Amino acid sequence: MSDAKSPERAFMHDIATPMAVALGMIDLVIDDSQSGAAVLPEAALKRLEKAQAALLKLQEMMATRRKILVDGGS
Numbered sequence: 001m002s003d004a005k006s007p008e009r010a011f012m013h014d015i016a017t018p019m020a021v022a023l024g025m026i027d028l029v030i031d032d033s034q035s036g037a038a039v040l041p042e043a044a045l046k047r048l049e050k051a052q053a054a055l056l057k058l059q060e061m062m063a064t065r066r067k068i069l070v071d072g073g074s
Helices: 005-035 042-070
Strands: none
Touching: 005 042
C-alpha cells in the first residue's frame, strides 16, 4: 500500500461506521413500520426507502473501492 492510498483507506474506514449506523436506524424504522410497531405516512416511508437504497449503494461503492485499494489497483 502506498502512502497516497493510506489516507483514503483511513477516510473510508472513518465514514463506514456512521454510514452503517444511519442505515441501521433507517432499517429499524422501516421494519417497525412494516410490522405495525410504528405508523408512518406512506410518503415518509417512501423517502426512508430511497435513503436506504442510497446508503446501500454507497456501501457497495465503498466495498468496490476498498477492494481496489487492498488489491493494489488490480
